[in-house]
Amino acid sequence: TKKLSIIAGPCQLESRAHAFEMASALKEICQKAGVGLIYKSSFDKANRTSANAKRGMGLKESLPIFAAIREELGLPVLTDIHEREQCAPVAEAVDVLQIPAFLCRQTDLLIAAAETGKAINIKKGQFLAPWDMKNVLAKVTGAGNPNVLACERGASFGYNTLVSDMRALPIMAGFGSPVVFDATHSVQQPGGQGASTGGDRTMVPYLARAAVAVGVAAVFMEVHQDPDHAPSDGPNMLKLKDFPGLLDELLAIDAIVKK
Template sequence: MTNFFFEMIDTPAPCFFLVAGPCVIENFDTTFQIAKTLKTITADLGIPFIFKASFDKANRTSVQSFRGPGFDQGLSILADIKSRLDLKVISDIHLPDQADPAAQVLDVIQIPAFLCRQTDLILAACRTGRPVSVKKGQFLAPQDCKNILDKAAFTGNPHIAITERGSSFGYNNLVVDFRSIHILKQMGVPVIFDATHSVQLPGGGITSSAGDRQFIPTLAKAAIAAGAHGLFMETHPDPAKALCDGPNSMPLADMTPLLTTLLAIKKAAATG
C-alpha cells in the first residue's frame, strides 16, 4: 500500500506538500481566516496542503501559558473548518485514549517531539489507520527514528512520516543537521521539515520559548534543496500578537513569496 504522504506529491511536476497553520487554535475566526488564506495560496501554487492547528498545547513552558480551547471544543472547530473549506486537517494528541476520537475528525495525527518515544501513544495513533506524522525529538539522532518506525510497522499502518525539527544544542538552542533528511529518507519514509520550530529557542523566554523567525526562509530553502518531501510551518497574521510560538511563526503575508521560491528550488534540485 502506498504511503499517504508520498501520494500527496505523486505528480509529474516536482513538488512538496505543506503542513501549515497557527500554533494553536486561538478562536474560530482567526483560525478559519488563516486556513482560508493558506488554501487559496496553495491552490494557486499547486502545493498539496494539510491545515495544522493544535487544540491543546500540553507542553507549554509555564502553567500560565495559553494552551488552546481543549480537546472537545478544539476538535469541533477543526471539524467545522474542514467541512467549510474542504481541507485535510492535522493536530497533535498527547494521550493514547485521545487517538480514536481524534481520528474521527483528523485526516492526519501528529505525535509531538517530546512524546516521540511514548510507545503506547504511537501504537494507539497508528492503530486508528490514520496517517501519522511523528516529530523527531530534539534529543534523538536521526538513526534512532528506526525504532519509531518499527513501532508503527508493528501495527500494520504504512502511512507514517517523520518530521525533523532540529536538535538540542546546549541550553535554549537548537541546530539543524541537514544530513538527517538524507538519513531518514534512506529508511524509506517520507520526511517533513519543520522550518518554524527549528528556529525556536526552547525556554529562551524564561517563562516561555523564544525564537528567531528571520531564519525560517533560510532553513526552509536548505531543507527543500536537501530533498525533504514536505514542509511544516506555523504561520500567523500578526506573529507578535500570537498566543503561542509567535517568535518562531512565519508572517502569513510572507508565505506566498517564500513558497514560490521553494517551488523553484524543488524544481532545480530535481533537474540538477
C-alpha cells in the first residue's frame, strides 16, 4: 500500500500573497517529512450558511494564482467546483477537481468533471451511507474517468452535528478508489453559530490519527496561519504551527498500519 499523502491549504483563496505564503510553508513542512502534498484552496464558497458571508475571490482572479502555484512551487493543486460550466476552465489550471458534499449526487456535475480527465475528489454527502458512494463513484468511472477519490467528511447526527463513522473508510475502500479523510470539515457544527458554521479544531488531531490508524490514502486538512481571523471555516481549520507535529504522528501511525 502507498504511503499517506496530504491535501492541505486554507479554506479559501484570500490573495495571491497569502496563497504563496501558505503553499510555501506547507511545501517545506511536507518535504521535510517526506510526504506528498496537494495544495487545496477554494475560489468560491457557493453554499455559505448565510448570503452575507464572504464568498471568495471568484473564478477569474483565482485560476492564474492556482496556475502560478503549480508552476512556481511545483505543487499539484485541488479546488472545488459548483457548476457544470466551471469544470473545463478550472481543469486547465488545477490537478484535482473536488465535488462538494451537498453536490455529490448531481449527475451532470459529476459527468462534466469526469470528462475533463482530471482526478476527481468526491466529498461524501452528509446524508449518504458509505455504501451509497458506490453509485456516486460509478457516475465518474462510467463517464470514462477511473481517477476518482472518495472522501469522508462526516455524517449528519441529529441537528448541527456531524459524526465521523470510521467504518466508512474501509467500506468505501472496498469500491477500489483511494479514500481520503477530511479531518477539518468532520469537526464542523453546521449552522451551529446561527448565521455561520461552528466547529471544534481541538478534535482534528484525534480524528486524523483515528482515520490514519484505520488506513487511508490521504488526509485532507484545512490549515491556516491564523484561523480565528480567516474569512471562512475559522473554528475548524488547523493552525499552521500545529501541522508539523500532527504530521509526524500521522506518518508514524501510517507506517505501522501499512506494514
